[in-house]
Amino acid sequence: MDTMSDELVHPERDEIRIEAVLHALADPVRLHLVREMDRIGVGVACGAIELPVTKSTRTHHLRTLREAGVIRMRKEGTSRIGTVRRDDLDARYPGLLSAILSAES
C-alpha cells in the first residue's frame, strides 16, 4: 500500500472521557492488565501478561483500554508494546490512577 498509516488509534489527552476510563478499569481482566503494566513500568509485550482468557478476548480488552485512553500501544515486530498513559491521566484526572492502582484487589 502507499499511505499506510500503520499506527494504532489513540484518543488525544483532551479527548479522554472519565466515563470511558472508569468503564475500562471496572473490568477485572482489564484492571489486572493495567496493574501489571504499571508494575513493570516500561513498555511490556501485552501478550506476556498471563490472563485466564483467549487471545481474541485479550485483543478485545486491550482495544478497550487503548480507545479509552488508559494505555498506549505501539507495534514492534509482531508484538505490541503497551504502556500506561500515566502522564496524560495524571494531567487530566490528578490522583485517579494512583487511587485505583493502589487499591488492594
Added chain:
Amino acid sequence: MDTMSDELVHPERDEIRIEAVLHALADPVRLHLVREMDRIGVGVACGAIELPVTKSTRTHHLRTLREAGVIRMRKEGTSRIGTVRRDDLDARYPGLLSAILSAES
C-alpha cells in the same frame, strides 16, 4: 409485620469493591447523581435531583450506587435521603472520589 428490618442494605466499608465502585460511577446518570449529592453536601432527597429518566430507572441507578457502597440511603417519610459515603470511600480508596468528582464532565 413483626420483625420488619426496615433498613436498606448497604455494604460495610470493608466489603466495598473497587470494581463495583468504578462500574457504578462509569454511568453518566449515576455520575450526575453522585455529583449533585456531593455538591449539595447534606442529605438530599434523591427524587429532587432532576434526571432525564423515569422514576423506575432512577430507582435502579440509586440501588446500583447503594449496593456498590457509593451512597448511603435512609428513609424519611415517603422520601429517601441520600448521602455520598465520602468517609468510607476516602478511607478505603484515598483520593479516588475527589479525583472523579473534580473531573470536568
Added chain:
DNA sequence: GTCGAACTACGATGAATCTCGTACTATGGA
C-alpha cells in the same frame, strides 16, 4: 378512611459486552 405523592417490584425489550472459535494478516527466522 381516602387520596395523592414518593418510591419499589417486576417483567419486557433492546443494546452493550464478555467470551470464544475460526480465519486472516504480518513479521521474522530457517
Added chain:
DNA sequence: TCCATAGTACGAGATTCATCGTAGTTCGAC
C-alpha cells in the same frame, strides 16, 4: 520460500444492563 509466532477481524452465543411501563406499597395530609 516455508513456516511458526503474535496479533487482529469477524461472527456467534450468553450474559449483563439501561430503560420503560404497570402495578403495588408506604407514608402523610385532609
